[in-house]
Amino acid sequence: MTVVLENVTKVYNPGQPNEVWAVKGISLRINKNEAVVLKGPSGSGKTSLLSLIGCMSRPTSGRILISGRDVAKLPERSLTEIRRRTFGFVFQQFNLLKGITVRENIMLPLYPTGLSLTEIKARAEKVMESMRLSKRADFNVEHLSGGEQQRVAIARALINDPEIILADEPTAHLDTKLSEEFLRIIEEIKRSGKTVIIATHDPLVYDSSVVDRVIELRDGMIKETQ
Amino acid sequence: MRRHLMILEFALSCLCRRKYKNLALLFAFSLLVFILSSILLLTYALKKEAIEILQGAPEITVQRTVAGRHELIPVEYINKIKTIPGVGKVEPRYWGYYYDPFIGANYTLLGANRDMLRKIEILEGKSFFSEQKGVCIVGKGVAKAYFAEVGDRITIIGADGISYTFKIAGIFKTASDILTNDLIILSNDDIKRLFQIPTGFATDIVVEVYNPEEIETVAEKIKKLFPSTRPITREEILRTYESLFDWRSGMILTMFIAAVVAFVILAWDKATGLSAEERREIGILKAIGWESSDIMELKFWEGFVLSSLSFFTGLIGGYMHVFFFGAPLLSTALKGWSVVFPTLKLTPYVSAYQILVLLFLTVVPYMASTIVPSWKAAMTEPDQVMRG
Numbered sequence: 041m042t043v044v045l046e047n048v049t050k051v052y053n054p055g056q057p058n059e060v061w062a063v064k065g066i067s068l069r070i071n072k073n074e075a076v077v078l079k080g081p082s083g084s085g086k087t088s089l090l091s092l093i094g095c096m097s098r099p100t101s102g103r104i105l106i107s108g109r110d111v112a113k114l115p116e117r118s119l120t121e122i123r124r125r126t127f128g129f130v131f132q133q134f135n136l137l138k139g140i141t142v143r144e145n146i147m148l149p150l151y152p153t154g155l156s157l158t159e160i161k162a163r164a165e166k167v168m169e170s171m172r173l174s175k176r177a178d179f180n181v182e183h184l185s186g187g188e189q190q191r192v193a194i195a196r197a198l199i200n201d202p203e204i205i206l207a208d209e210p211t212a213h214l215d216t217k218l219s220e221e222f223l224r225i226i227e228e229i230k231r232s233g234k235t236v237i238i239a240t241h242d243p244l245v246y247d248s249s250v251v252d253r254v255i256e257l258r259d260g261m262i263k264e265t266q
Numbered sequence: 267m268r269r270h271l272m273i274l275e276f277a278l279s280c281l282c283r284r285k286y287k288n289l290a291l292l293f294a295f296s297l298l299v300f301i302l303s304s305i306l307l308l309t310y311a312l313k314k315e316a317i318e319i320l321q322g323a324p325e326i327t328v329q330r331t332v333a334g335r336h337e338l339i340p341v342e343y344i345n346k347i348k349t350i351p352g353v354g355k356v357e358p359r360y361w362g363y364y365y366d367p368f369i370g371a372n373y374t375l376l377g378a379n380r381d382m383l384r385k386i387e388i389l390e391g392k393s394f395f396s397e398q399k400g401v402c403i404v405g406k407g408v409a410k411a412y413f414a415e416v417g418d419r420i421t422i423i424g425a426d427g428i429s430y431t432f433k434i435a436g437i438f439k440t441a442s443d444i445l446t447n448d449l450i451i452l453s454n455d456d457i458k459r460l461f462q463i464p465t466g467f468a469t470d471i472v473v474e475v476y477n478p479e480e481i482e483t484v485a486e487k488i489k490k491l492f493p494s495t496r497p498i499t500r501e502e503i504l505r506t507y508e509s510l511f512d513w514r515s516g517m518i519l520t521m522f523i524a525a526v527v528a529f530v531i532l533a534w535d536k537a538t539g540l541s542a543e544e545r546r547e548i549g550i551l552k553a554i555g556w557e558s559s560d561i562m563e564l565k566f567w568e569g570f571v572l573s574s575l576s577f578f579t580g581l582i583g584g585y586m587h588v589f590f591f592g593a594p595l596l597s598t599a600l601k602g603w604s605v606v607f608p609t610l611k612l613t614p615y616v617s618a619y620q621i622l623v624l625l626f627l628t629v630v631p632y633m634a635s636t637i638v639p640s641w642k643a644a645m646t647e648p649d650q651v652m653r654g
Binding site for chain 2: 087088091094096097098116117120123124125129131135137138139140144148149151152153154155156157160196197200
């Protein structure tokens, strides 16, 4: 599954005094099974670009093609469907729901799919096992360490078996050891044939051998591609 | 179907997540429904009870008034009233109120006639011949207040200051507890003696009218024949009861308007905005593949479960309060005759219409307050919601 962006622009609060041009005419192509890093300082447009690729927001102008299909003008229902089937998100703050267990957090994306509870649980068990979370399954997420919380976030991103994993500053709250563990997981994900797109300014990530390409952003534009 | 069940299951899990907040909400909501339902159930049951009593009441009761106050009526009026076309039986009635200072309660003393004694259902003991002196039959409340059983004697002090004793022949039951409880039935002669009613006079006169359509006309004719009388039709009494209970329940509802307003403010506060945490969670759900309609359904279930649980807790509480415990929290204000009336066991009448109104006034605003802001948040792009 390829992702193609053609002259994509994203403006927040257009015409308002607080108007922000987050992305300015970016064009790029990300191939299947590629591990790409979007690198750049805060405010460079990494997260906005990741949101656009992941169909979490629509571009102000330009085209976003997922497997050749322009998603920018699709209705909300179709966008959600693409988000659900194609992408798995790992957020900077992990964005887990407090007060519920690890298992429930991981099962969340599958609740509205119509799958049976048995099937959902089976998938959750499988993904928890691969993330070494089985022993923590019935713990509430707020009682876990940072590394464990991130593994829960990755497990949740994987439960739908998406083709593309998007991660926004995944190592921002992790120490070196946990960051390295994260990269090992990413390597495994990549090895399973999935595409990985990571927004980060952590050198440990963009210098990693697992990364195929680094796209440097500044002021909403591509500065350099390595 | 499976999808809805899974969302419902998650909604229940979400309610448990905010246990204390939701328990507090459940308590406040249930309390409001408890108060409102208690008032509505009590008013309605009292109204129905009164209506039931009046079903057996005479079509017209003729009272004489002097200077606007109730006076004894000459029995000789009966002969003239009987001549009015359409009039059936016309009989004098002898009755009055008696306050017993030792028990601190009011009772109604009523002179018996054959028809009345035939209709009364005796629970214990037996009835008596309408002319038999020195005996009485009493309502359950009276027997209880005197700690008396069949065969015991009760003492009533007459208007002449003399104590008269009456043997309890039986304890009776009628259609309504309101009637049974405070009533003592004696012979007419005993009543006349107790209240010192002069010969040739009665407390009032009851008139039977064959055709209900003619009641008003007959009442007008009686008024014309005897200008000093006030013919009271059964319909008038019914209307008076209804307006009395409506006024009383309106008064209590006004007192609790503050509670209703507080609830509306709470609902409004919820409706106008979500907490940052709630908005973030909606964003997360959208980002991981939930549709706006899924989120709305989740919020619907959350609101529905909480509000229905509160509604039925409050309603069942209100029902128990009114029909099992005699509405101790409202009785003084709403029943008004609590001194007269030692105990009151109301027949549980429930109006489906009132329950629906209550449901509409409490559950619907709450549901709206839960769904509207979530709908607004769910319609926004997930990254916007998460960025706040």
